[in-house]
Amino acid sequence: MKILIVGGGMGGTILANNLARRLPNELKSGKVQLTMLSASDKHMYQPGLLYLALGRATPDELYRDQAGLLEPGIKFFVDPVEQFLLDKNQVKTKSGKVIDYDVMAIATGSRPVPETIPGLAENAEMFYTEEQAIKMFRRLQSFEGGKVVIAVGVPHKCPMAPLEIAFMLYDYFKDRGILDKVKIHYTYPIGRVHSLENVAKWAAPEMDRLGITYETLFNMKEVDGKAKVVRSEEGSTAPFDLLISIPAHRGMEVIEKNGLGQGGWIPTNRQKLNMEGRKNVFVLGDTTNIPISKAGSTAHFEAEALGENIAAMVKLGAPVRDYDGKVFCFIEAGKDRATYAMFDYLNPPDPKEPTKAVHWFKMAYNKLYWVSARGLL
């Protein structure tokens, strides 16, 4: 059986290593071939960008060589897919190779698209690429006070990022001794400060306590760099001296160009994780259109379910389990306290009061991630 994984991010890498660990004999005997195609020879730990923007991580800490993360037996090529020929069970790569598959998993991820809001890319600081995060770090260092507005695009990767940056900025300015000169104003697209009701119930009083003001039902329409205001679709304006944005995201262009899904999101069965209408094509991570958090944690748990299922398809002829919607997200509540939200399709999260212990667990996970990517944790 030829198994092809398209994408070398968190989801694709965990899936590849999970499969390699489940199918060592089949890979050795040649009964199974496991191939990964990626656009890069490097693997980035994307959650680390939040820390980079605040000067608490350096770029080199966020990268590993992709080949070094993969189990023996996985064929890895830096040769991104340009055409998906689903009716032929083939893909065509940038180098012109045509690769056959029996089972394919697509995990191409998502990309920030600040350019969809006029004026946003030119006037906001962001932390969704290494370049953006370094620029934001430098801007923060030279910031001496004023109104800081946090504005959030839809949909966005990492649903906890808006809250985390708000609380971490509070401590950042406090540590710099300029908190009395800074006013943090948080905006959010829906009618409460976070999409998860129980998280919002914890976060809003926390913002009140810290003096962080907030405005809900605020969807960015445009940013006027001269007037230094963000205008919302809902008709309000937020003046700023420093604009921090969690930009909207879309799926990768190759998905849209191949007509696999509007916005680059592939219609995906939320339990089986197969592409709608295709039994041998699976989708995981940000690439799905499943109405669930676009987060590494989602990709991780989807990859574990898919790894078990694809291995069962090899050994038993059919998948064995459903993905239950499990997500686990840490929530940094400042520089040294954190909580978490764990939920699935049926059970909402119940976040506890932030503690230092959970923060240090998160700091440990930032290192343990490389074990996780190898399919060990």
Added chain:
Amino acid sequence: MSEPRVIDARNTFCPGPLMELIAGMKLAQVGDTLELLSTDKGSANDVPEWIHKVGHELLGNREEGGVWHITVKKVK
């Protein structure tokens, strides 16, 4: 009138029905109709509130067997 595009946000918590609708509206063309399915009873109020505030057109808001069907037309 063509069939509305369905956004099935039943039994999900994050990013939730309204955020899914906002994302869907961004990809839709002016004149398109979207039907949001939600099992969150809060959607019956907070989704129409957002639709009115932004100025889109609410075409329907009904509950069937614990599922709210909220239909909206993108008008700008």
